[in-house]
Amino acid sequence: MHKLRWDDLQFVHAVAEQGSLSAASRALGVNHATVLRRIALLEASCEVKLFDRQKDGYRLRPEGRALLASLKLMDHASARIRRSLDSTAKGIEGTFRLATTDTIACLLLPEHLENLRKVHPNVNIEVAVSNDPIDLSLSGAEILVRPGPDLPPELSGLKVGTVDFGVFGSRDYLARNRDRAITEHKWLGTAPGFAGSTVGEWQLSTMENRFEFSADSFLMLAALAEKGLGLAMLPVFVAQKSGQLVAFGDLAGRPETGLWVATHKDFRQQRDIEVLLEFFAGALRRDLGEGGPVS
């Protein structure tokens, strides 16, 4: 058995889904004879009978049915590729409003917006930065990039990965306070607005909310930590971007949260917004380290 050509899989998928050679050939836009021969050749080279030949068509045998899930996955992926392809060909245009947090906006998005400009020159993005909870923040925005455990029911979107948190301080601060007990450290934390979130809970239990300074912005906290004013619990991508912060030991129970790119359910059918969702999802998924499945 040689290398497996995706073409053959496309033929198998079409026949499995359409139920007959002829129907598959019409769906693929080729002659039915070629479908017949390709399937026969594949089965021969794999030494596996995938279909039962019947008078009214081809029917999947059990050994073929085992492939069905993966085939459907490939089909969906190719459909997604096709959409993306002819949307960059035809080009989408217009201005869209994107709501997200300050960290994502300042640290992650600029590079992606630069790329978006190259792919879709006529798309304009207005970024609305806010650290308010996720419920209120669709105000006027079509696209939402938000951390959170899950998505409220009125939104539709996809999870692009998880945001891990860690405790960080400046190299300087950590050198000066190496031997200090955990409870004796100077803490930089989030204001009461984060109560109830996983980060808020962790700060309450570990730092007892006794903060040297507090702010409702991880960007601000990172800046404070860079100045050597104390330790802060930050998303690791924020600390990494800074370059001046180093991790503080290995504290147990560090929180994490999902990251979602979403839109209102009503918008989900619009082609341009769907394309933008997938663009940002793909880009951010790479940022967070290729984590998790796509669809």
Next chain:
Amino acid sequence: MHKLRWDDLQFVHAVAEQGSLSAASRALGVNHATVLRRIALLEASCEVKLFDRQKDGYRLRPEGRALLASLKLMDHASARIRRSLDSTAKGIEGTFRLATTDTIACLLLPEHLENLRKVHPNVNIEVAVSNDPIDLSLSGAEILVRPGPDLPPELSGLKVGTVDFGVFGSRDYLARNRDRAITEHKWLGTAPGFAGSTVGEWQLSTMENRFEFSADSFLMLAALAEKGLGLAMLPVFVAQKSGQLVAFGDLAGRPETGLWVATHKDFRQQRDIEVLLEFFAGALRRDLGEGGPVS
């Protein structure tokens, strides 16, 4: 732009991953010239430039990078197909032990084991039925099919969907007790062993654990409900298989739980067990209504 051939996507993926025409051609086992021509043709027909030609190779442009996630997905799917294909060709053999609950064993598995026999005639499955909690139940089994919110860390596997619960009774019982208040119904529930699970919690809050009869087996409860002895909270697939049970109204907060097929981490590398995991995962995923992504 014509129909999109998966072959072309395979070429794009290879070039994107290998970074050059020549490397991709070697990986695919074809001449580098054909890779060149296929990529050029695809770009021409889509009117989209996917790669930047550089002296040291092809590099993905932003509009191509948007496809990368989907391409990788297709690659993984095709690899999975390949594994499944040449495992049924070479055929795996031996006896394996599968641990699961009574409902899954009796209602879902028989059909799948019948198909498994056709695909892998020399594989023998010993089914170990037990409704004990998930932690203890790997005793001697290589394969585990278990409901639960998540997977303990020593196990490795995949979620195949969610089992939804509902309240069911016999047509006869529901006709006789149409006007009875919810709190006045006769309840059939699970024994104390299920305390702590989502179903146990629901029963405690709604039925107050006042049961006409109780058992640690949904199969048993379904049989009791069929006799008209009362209402029981059952997995919907159990009630559907019975055919004699009808749903009782729409009660809020009905629980649900994930369904996992898994093995011990140490076993995950073994080819035959990996193949069996994917077989049962695919089959059960179809049972639960095609839910969720694969990988």
Next chain:
DNA sequence: CTGAGTTTGTGCATGTGCGCACAGCCTTTT
């Protein structure tokens, strides 16, 4: 029964797509 619609399967001639060889350009090594 007949005809028009499925379906799978089979020869045959054609043309498309492939491998091969070679050219050009670059970097690194001897």
Next chain:
DNA sequence: AAAAGGCTGTGCGCACATGCACAAACTCAG
């Protein structure tokens, strides 16, 4: 400086996969 090996790009000749018939079997409608 020359040689070796990386890369992309191009023309040529041939084989193989494709499309186009046509055959056979079956179903359904009139």
